[in-house]
Amino acid sequence: MRRRSAAACAALAFAGPLVACGPLATPSPERFHPTRFDYEAFRRAHPEAEIGEPNYLPFMAGRFALRGKEEDLLVLCRWEVTRFPLAVHVEAPAVSAELQNEFDRMKEPNAFVDAAWRALESWQQALGGVVSFRRVRGADDVDLRIRLVGEVGPAPEEGVQVLGTTPMRDACRIGGRSLWKDRVEVEYEVPEIRIYVADAHGLLPPDQVERNVLHELGHALGMHGHSPIPADLMYEVARDRRVDELSQQDVNSFRALYRQPNGTIYARLPRGQDLPRAAASAPNGPAQLAPEPFVDPRNGYSIHPGAGWRAIVAPRGVIVIDGLAWDYEASFQVIVRSYPSVASYLERHGDAHVRGGKVAQQGPLGVAGRRATWMRVLPLEGDMIEDHVFVESGDGRVVIVIMEAPKSLRNDFTPWFDAMLGSLVVRPPGGLAAPAAR
Ligand SMILES: [Zn+2]
Structure with a gap:
């Protein structure tokens, strides 16, 4: 994908000296804190959009700094639907010598591979076919590789143990402006996710590996941030407290992500800042009740x-x-x-x-x-x-x-x-x- 966009860029450069090359926007390290005010503004601007409630759609967007402007974009970016079913290869873990001792029948490498496939299957089913995967045995022609790593994951700080990583920083590339004002041209790809099948106590139970694959797959499918709700699969929490299935919020959010045109701009905001938050208030006007109980x-x-x-x-x-x-x-x-x-x-x-x-x-x-x-x-x-x-x-x-x-x-x-x-x-x-x- 990267090569193709480079070629397109070279062709454009021939058109004249005014055409600039390189991405329109680059990933920003700044976090974004969505509010119901920017969410309601997005819904008002997209009245026709099919978005089920409740959802955490704004938390899925990636943040990008616009080139040559003091402005950041929040962009909904995911695989093109034509890429499905994604060709997936699950790589069995090579378990290191010191962990080998603890290897028992319950934790054979195939048990971890099966766990990964159960996680893929869960996503397919929960989203009703919005995403789909096909199994490839070889390592070639793979869209997404799930590398099961037979080692203890890195511990970047005391009490934090990484059990899986999905490289999201370069997943979404913004190629250029779209014909539509509220979109940009995007290319999305996550070639590999890594799942560590051990922690400081030894090899993990396969069902815990399954939960970790489930969570990382959510990122690989286009979730740049984390859910703010603890009961959601995509909540940022490590280890065994992770939930083992998609919540209604998870389902609604991912369906909404794939129903919006790829590259939809969720919001525009000043470089490196949050949108100003409206002052807290009770709803305007006299209290009114919904007509339906x-x-x-x-x-x-x-x-x-x-x-x-x-x-x-x-x-x-x-x-x-x-x-x-x-x-x-x-x-x-x-x-x-x-x-x-x-x-x-x-x-x-x-x-x-x-x-x-x-x-x-x-x-x-x-x-x-x-x-x-x-x-x-x-x-x-x-x-x-x-x-x-x-x-x-x-x-x-x-x-x-x-x-x-x-x-x-x-x-x-x-x-x-x-x-x-x-x-x-x-x-x-x-x-x-x-x-x-x-
Ligand atoms: Zn995560």
């Missing part, structure tokens, strides 16, 4: 989220936020637990609600025509105010609502929280039609 038949309740707020389904309820999963100001959380009364629930879990904070106020409350208890918790650190409300369902459940906002904005959010709390309807669990997750 969020109905949770599993747990037996419904609420109307604030208009424009997002509902994120959680195992025991829902979290409604005034932004994105990775950037919001306030949250309204509903959790349903099986307890005969609020008193018995608080006896068991009251401390967990206060944690490192202190109860500033508390008292009885009527919510949804039922008896409830309210307490305001001020954390000893940080600047958030939490209001916890415990509603007794009367049928062996406690419906817990936690409303959280920064101290400085708590009053601005009061009408929103009050409106959402006022819309709560407690119903028998399991007796309702399909969930209305949005």
Whole structure:
């Protein structure tokens, strides 16, 4: 690929002395900190784009310094879809002599190769064929080589152990401007990823190697940064805490990456700086509720989220936020637990609600025509105010609502929280039609 672009450049140079050669932009070492404001701006500029929520799309972009300008570009850059299925070769590890002793039947080189193929298969399946791979045995004509290295990975600093590396710096080359204002011409290639199959304790279990391949493949498929959400495969975390499958965020993000035209510019920003962040505020205007309720038949309740707020389904309820999963100001959380009364629930879990904070106020409350208890918790650190409300369902459940906002904005959010709390309807669990997750 590199050779081809060089040839194109030479041909252009013949056209006249004004045509400059070399890349339009080069990788920037600066990090970018996305916000919901630049994300919303991107969505407004691409109203037709198919992007599933929730996602971490902005964290996938690579940062590039524009030549001859004090401007950086954030670019979504990945393999051309015509390259799929990618020809993949998995190289079995040659295990070093000192690790050899520990070699047992469970950890034969083939077990690691199989683990790598399971990871490739997981990506194919999770993305529904958006990406695909084919197995090549020889080392020639390979798009992507997965080198399993039978050594302990490097330890760049105390407590940090590298278990895999994907060279992303040169993966995306920006060739030139596009006919479209919001894109650049890109070429993308990751020829090799390295996975170390041992750490200081010896050889790793194959399933851990599989998780590491899974994560590194995410980079190789076009993820320049890391997810900000710990439950995601692409969260930056090492070792055995890594998750073993793609989350909904991972799936939505990679699908969105491959649905956008290659080379789409996510944002433009001043050289080496972040975009100025809008001041934190509650949503403008009077509190408004979404016309459609969020109905949770599993747990037996419904609420109307604030208009424009997002509902994120959680195992025991829902979290409604005034932004994105990775950037919001306030949250309204509903959790349903099986307890005969609020008193018995608080006896068991009251401390967990206060944690490192202190109860500033508390008292009885009527919510949804039922008896409830309210307490305001001020954390000893940080600047958030939490209001916890415990509603007794009367049928062996406690419906817990936690409303959280920064101290400085708590009053601005009061009408929103009050409106959402006022819309709560407690119903028998399991007796309702399909969930209305949005
Ligand atoms: Zn990573």
